[in-house]
Amino acid sequence: MKNNTKTISTTMMRKAVSSAKMLAAAVMGTFFLASCDQLGDLDGVIPGGGNMPGKEMKMYKVQLNPLNNSGVTGTATVMMKENGEFEVITDIEGLVPNMVHPQHIHGFVMENMADKDAMCPPPSAGGADGLLTLEEGQPFYGPILIPLDDKLVPLTAENFPVATSAGTISYGGKVMTSSLVSAFDAMHNGTQTMKDLELDKRVIVIHGAYVINNAIVPANSNRVQYAKYMATLPVACGELVEMK
Numbered sequence: 001m002k003n004n005t006k007t008i009s010t011t012m013m014r015k016a017v018s019s020a021k022m023l024a025a026a027v028m029g030t031f032f033l034a035s036c037d038q039l040g041d042l043d044g045v046i047p048g049g050g051n052m053p054g055k056e057m058k059m060y061k062v063q064l065n066p067l068n069n070s071g072v073t074g075t076a077t078v079m080m081k082e083n084g085e086f087e088v089i090t091d092i093e094g095l096v097p098n099m100v101h102p103q104h105i106h107g108f109v110m111e112n113m114a115d116k117d118a119m120c121p122p123p124s125a126g127g128a129d130g131l132l133t134l135e136e137g138q139p140f141y142g143p144i145l146i147p148l149d150d151k152l153v154p155l156t157a158e159n160f161p162v163a164t165s166a167g168t169i170s171y172g173g174k175v176m177t178s179s180l181v182s183a184f185d186a187m188h189n190g191t192q193t194m195k196d197l198e199l200d201k202r203v204i205v206i207h208g209a210y211v212i213n214n215a216i217v218p219a220n221s222n223r224v225q226y227a228k229y230m231a232t233l234p235v236a237c238g239e240l241v242e243m244k
């Protein structure tokens with residue numbers, strides 16, 4: 001009897017080990033198939049979304065070029081992600097070090113008519129004195145739509161990024177796209193909800209420079225001590241271009 005019991009139990013053990021192996025193989029097979037499926041889905045869609053069913057990620061690239069001969073350049077990426085997030089990344093150089101640099105998405109939103117395309121102002125927009133102010137640029141890039149600060153809430157301006165001692169900014173900010181659209185809707189008599197944010201009609205403008213006699217003073221000049229820091233002065237601009 002003892003031997004027989006032992007034999008049975010050994011057999012059961014072997015069966016158990018064998019099924020565990022089969023289970024493991026089955027699980028790995030499933031995992032492998034799932035991986036292949038996900039790779040197939042990566043064509044424009046990031047897996048793991050849910051808040052905006054049926055909507056694929058939209059991505060816009062921005063090349064930031066100098067305004068006011070600032071020497072400020074950079075790039076930006078704007079994403080409306082499948083998980084419902086609106087995310088903006090900016091990488092800028094040539095800025096006044098250690099100073100705050102407001103940055104915004106600008107554009108025109110008008111009720112009951114086609115929205116006008118925002119654009120970066122030409123040098124002539126600076127007028128007789130040659131210095132392009134925030135106001136002189138507005139006929140081209142329009143009013144501020146979204147502050148690229150720590151909250152990205154329209155009509156507020158919280159904490160804008162401060163440039164490093166090397167004059168660079170690497171910024172990343174996020175907000176839910178749905179709350180952004182609601183805020184836009186509230187600003188524009190409910191006309192925005194049925195549209196998307198029409199990002200291909202928008203521009204990003206970066207601000208902030210030292211000025212003397214209607215010209216930007218480079219941050220490394222010893223004249224900076226006599227200059228006025230104009231936080232609103234436009235120093236770079238770029239149009240959003242959708243990546244498809």
Ligand SMILES: [Cu+2]
Nearest residue numbers: 103104144205
């Ligand atoms: Cu701005």
